[in-house]
Amino acid sequence: MVHNLRGALSGKPQKIDQLWHITTLGYPTGLQVEDVDCLLTDGLAMGDDDCRLAVDAALIIYRLAGELPGVLARISSAVGSDEVASEVYRELTKPREPLLAHLEMERKITEIQAENAVERVQARSIVD
Secondary structure (H helix, E strand, O other), X not given: OHHHHHHHOOOOOOOOOOHHHHHHOOOOOOOOHHHHHHHHHHHHHHOHHHHHHHHHHHHHHHXXXXXXXXXXXXXXXXXXXXXXXXXXXXXXXXXXXXXXXHHHHHHHHHHHHHHHHHHHHHHHHHHO
């Protein structure tokens, strides 16, 4: 299916190396935890974009299945001997740095909460 999608869109070859590329086109994947080993074996053997797609899909399956440790261990073991797969795995599993805008928003929320607490205390003293 993926090979057909890569050539079917606008007649030009399309890069499909992430699962969202497939689902965005309206194709449900139906992938389950049981598919991880086969997916990785086949995807890594095909290389490049198929390898990237297989690792991406396997990690999505892992997350959707509740982050079962055994599944992550199987993925990690499978990608260990492949340079492309290892790179994708590291990229998709490394902790993400919080965005500066997110940190600023958290600071503002804390500031507003503190102001609200002061106002509640002042309102209580007026009522009393």
